[in-house]
Structures are given as structure tokens and as C-alpha cells.
Amino acid sequence: MRAVVWKGPYEVTVDEIEDPRVEESTDAVMRLTTAAICGSDLHMYEGRAPIEPGQVFGHENLGVIEEVGSAVKSVRPGDRVVLPFNIACGFCFNCARGFTNACLTVNPHSHGGGYGYSGMGPYRGGQAEKVRVPFADVNCLKLPGKPGDAFEDDFVLLADVFPTGFHATEQARVLPGDSVAIFGAGPVGLMAALSAKIRGASEIYVVDAVAERLEKAQALGATPVDFSKGDPVQQILDLRVPHRKNVQNLQRGAGDKMPGVMCAIDAVGYEAWAHDGAGKTQNPTQVLDDVVAVTNPTGHVGLIGVYFPQDPGGVDEDAKKGRFTVALGNAWEKGLSVEMGQCPVKKYNVYLRDLIVAGVAKPSVLVSHRLPLDAAPEAYRKFDERTDGYTKVLLKPQQSAA
Numbered sequence: 586m587r588a589v590v591w592k593g594p595y596e597v598t599v600d601e602i603e604d605p606r607v608e609e610s611t612d613a614v615m616r617l618t619t620a621a622i623c624g625s626d627l628h629m630y631e632g633r634a635p636i637e638p639g640q641v642f643g644h645e646n647l648g649v650i651e652e653v654g655s656a657v658k659s660v661r662p663g664d665r666v667v668l669p670f671n672i673a674c675g676f677c678f679n680c681a682r683g684f685t686n687a688c689l690t691v692n693p694h695s696h697g698g699g700y701g702y703s704g705m706g707p708y709r710g711g712q713a714e715k716v717r718v719p720f721a722d723v724n725c726l727k728l729p730g731k732p733g734d735a736f737e738d739d740f741v742l743l744a745d746v747f748p749t750g751f752h753a754t755e756q757a758r759v760l761p762g763d764s765v766a767i768f769g770a771g772p773v774g775l776m777a778a779l780s781a782k783i784r785g786a787s788e789i790y791v792v793d794a795v796a797e798r799l800e801k802a803q804a805l806g807a808t809p810v811d812f813s814k815g816d817p818v819q820q821i822l823d824l825r826v827p828h829r830k831n832v833q834n835l836q837r838g839a840g841d842k843m844p845g846v847m848c849a850i851d852a853v854g855y856e857a858w859a860h861d862g863a864g865k866t867q868n869p870t871q872v873l874d875d876v877v878a879v880t881n882p883t884g885h886v887g888l889i890g891v892y893f894p895q896d897p898g899g900v901d902e903d904a905k906k907g908r909f910t911v912a913l914g915n916a917w918e919k920g921l922s923v924e925m926g927q928c929p930v931k932k933y934n935v936y937l938r939d940l941i942v943a944g945v946a947k948p949s950v951l952v953s954h955r956l957p958l959d960a961a962p963e964a965y966r967k968f969d970e971r972t973d974g975y976t977k978v979l980l981k982p983q984q985s986a987a
């Protein structure tokens with residue numbers, strides 16, 4: 586079969602490799618109908634995460650079950666399923682408590698497993714014609730309908746970015762009426778904006794410097810903030826003034842002491858651009874500084890963008906070891922809650938599927954490109970450069986196979 590294979594920094598190719606097969610009685614093999622490229626793939630693509638040549642990419646996988654092992658009970662060949670990007674066993678100490686992002690049995694070297702990702706176990710990715718699914722009963726979410734129907738491009742986003750954006754709003758404890766600032770209008774930031782809307786936030790600000798992405802944020806009902814036009818924290822404080830006037834008699838004592846938002850989300854991570862250097866100068870602590878600065882005392886911060894313990898391309902010796910200087914004193918003084926880490930997709934995917942089926946959420950509004958597998962090398966290059974409107978690329982492995 587054909588698959589997207591990493592060769593070295595900024596180089597992926599579509600190669601012929603061996604088909605996956607059922608290796609354990611609890612496995613299934615799925616034929617892909619759609620596989621998305623993720624912003625997380627770009628860290629590896631650029632060589633900014635430890636990775637070996639030959640890695641097959643792809644952790645956002647949707648398709649049809651082709652074969653199941655003898656112990657698999659709940660899925661059958663022909664079933665349409667989407668796979669959480671986390672691979673989980675379902676029975677370990679962490680899985681049993683709902684933390685499928687930190688499964689203790691699927692990765693011999695660490696907690697947490699995933700498809701086609703550095704440090705997440707010996708699993709091939711799904712940017713390919715087929716993928717092996719460990720513990721299929723746990724890791725398959727069944728879906729209605731038929732491949733290629735009106736929900737195809739929504740359902741693939743249940744593998745990662747829709748649940749991940751929703752999890753960011755859990756981390757930042759977004760409640761009805763809340764004010765929310767989201768840094769990054771990539772797929773994760775946009776899905777956080779959609780989720781904040783679903784949860785009833787009253788003010789949602791989305792910060793980026795890429796025009797097409799900010800337009801998508803606006804279409805989702807958020808207020809776009811372009812950080813290339815000035816300090817985004819000050820812009821949000823200014824935009825909040827009329828809202829504060831509306832409630833100033835109701836929020837006793839708030840006055841100028843609560844000028845920011847109650848909830849802030851970092852959907853950028855360590856590959857952040859400095860304010861004055863969009864696309865030129867990286868500053869891995871830019872967004873960490875901004876979320877602390879923009880959040881009110883007693884507010885909540887979610888760090889969904891990644892900070893790896895090792896970054897061979899880090900801007901300095903500390904950054905190479907995942908050590909970052911943050912305004913902890915300010916955060917402590919404000920009494921902020923800060924939550925971070927990988928999303929446990931299985932905690933949310935059922936509910937979000939049902940929102941899609943009910944017509945309440947249409948996450949595929951963020952999709953910019955639908956391409957055959959062979960287009961992957963060019964798609965990676967353009968998505969990495971954030972040019973030509975490349976926001977979310979869906980690969981269609983069956984198109985290229987035809």
C-alpha cells in the first residue's frame with residue numbers, strides 16, 4: 586500500500602510499504618477514507634521533535650473496518666469508524682479513570698500512545714491506504730452514514746482537532762457568559778472558538794496574523810485580533826471596554842481591576858512567533874506571557890498548544906530542553922488556574938459526534954483543501970508555510986488509489 590513517509594527535515598514522500606495486518610486478537614485493520622494533516626505533524630516535519638526517518642505520519646484517521654481479530658466484539662468489517670489520535674488499552678490505571686491520553690500499557694517507553702507520532706509508541710500513522718488499530722473495541726468510534734457523505738469531513742475532525750479544541754475550553758473552564766481569549770487560529774484554536782460558542786461564552790477573541798484564518802474565526806462568531814497590527818493583549822483590553830461598560834454597575838468593584846478575560850487558551854505552543862516578527866522571529870514564551878497578561882485575577886488558562894521536553898531546533902539551550910521562563914509571579918498573584926497537556930479524545934468524541942449528526946456543529950468549516958495522497962509532499966510544504974490558505978488539509982487515500 587502507499588503511505589506518507591518522513592525522510593528528514595522538510596521532506597516527506599509517498600512510498601510503497603507493507604500492508605498492515607491483524608497482529609493481536611484485539612486488533613483491527615481499517616481502510617482510510619480520509620486522513621487529515623495536523624499542525625502537530627509539522628513539529629516532526631520540520632525536525633523539531635525527536636523522530637526517525639521512515640516514520641509513517643497520520644493520527645487523524647477515518648475509514649471503514651476491513652478485518653478484525655478474534656477477540657474484537659464491538660466492530661465488524663464494513664463498519665464506518667473514526668479513531669481517537671490517542672491509542673489506549675481501556676483497562677490500565679489511567680484509562681480506567683478516563684485519561685486515555687496517558688495509557689500505561691500501549692507505549693513501552695512512556696505514558697500515552699498514538700498513531701504515527703514521535704515518542705508515542707511503535708505505531709504507524711494513517712496517512713496511508715490502511716492502518717492497524719490496536720484494542721479496536723476501545724479505539725473505534727462508530728459512525729452513521731456512508732463514506733463520502735455530507736458528514737465525511739466533519740467526522741474526520743473527531744479524531745483530534747474538534748475534541749482537542751473542546752478540551753482546551755475544559756482546561757480554561759469556559760462557562761456560559763464567559764469572556765475567552767484564544768491565541769492561534771489554526772485548526773485547534775478555531776475548534777476552541779467553536780467549542781466556546783457551543784458552551785455559551787459571551788465574548789470570544791481569536792488572535793493570529795494569518796488573514797484567512799482570522800476570517801474563519803470571524804465566521805465562527807469570534808472577534809479576530811491581528812497581532813501583526815499591535816500588541817494583541819492591549820487590543821483585547823481595548824475591545825473589551827464597551828462590554829465592561831454594559832455590566833459595570835452589576836459587577837461590583839470590578840472597575841479597572843478586571844479589564845481582561847476570565848478564560849485564556851494557548852493554541853499555539855512553543856513554535857510561537859514574536860509579536861513584531863510574524864513569520865520571522867520565534868519566541869517560544871510569547872503566548873505564555875500573553876495568556877497570563879490577558880487573564881483577570883481568579884481566571885483560568887488552558888495550554889493546549891504543545892511544549893515538548895526536547896526541541897532540537899529550540900531558540901536557545903533552555904528551549905532545546907523544554908525549559909521556559911514564564912511570568913509565574915504574575916500568574917500566582919492573580920490566582921490563575923493553569924491546565925495543560927494532551928487531549929483525552931475518547932472523553933468527548935461521542936458527544937461531539939452527536940452534535941455533528943444533530944446539525945448543531947459543523948467543524949468542517951475549517952477545512953481548506955481536499956487532496957489525493959500523492960499531493961502530500963506539496964501539501965506539507967504549503968501548510969508549513971501557512972500560504973495559499975492552507976488551514977486544514979484532508980487527504981483522500983482512496984482517490985489516489987483509483
Ligand SMILES: NC(=O)c1ccc[n+]([C@@H]2O[C@H](COP(=O)([O-])OP(=O)(O)OC[C@H]3O[C@@H](n4cnc5c(N)ncnc54)[C@H](O)[C@@H]3O)[C@@H](O)[C@H]2O)c1
Pocket residue numbers: 623624625626627628745746749768769770771772773774792793794795798812852853854855856857858859860871872888889890891926927928971
Ligand atoms: N494538546 C493536544 O492534545 C494537541 C492536539 C493537537 C494539536 N496540538 C497542538 O496545538 C497547537 C496548534 O495546532 P494547530 O493544528 O492549530 O496548528 P497550526 O500551526 O496550524 O496553528 C498555529 C497558529 O498559531 C499562530 N501563531 C503563531 N504565533 C502566534 C502568536 N504569537 N500569537 C497568536 N497566534 C500565533 C500561527 O500563525 C498559526 O495560525 C500545536 O502546537 C499543536 O501541536 C495539541
Ligand SMILES: [Zn+2]
Pocket residue numbers: 622623624625626644645670745746
Ligand atoms: Zn492532530
Ligand SMILES: [Zn+2]
Pocket residue numbers: 673674675676677678679680681687688689690691
Ligand atoms: Zn490504558
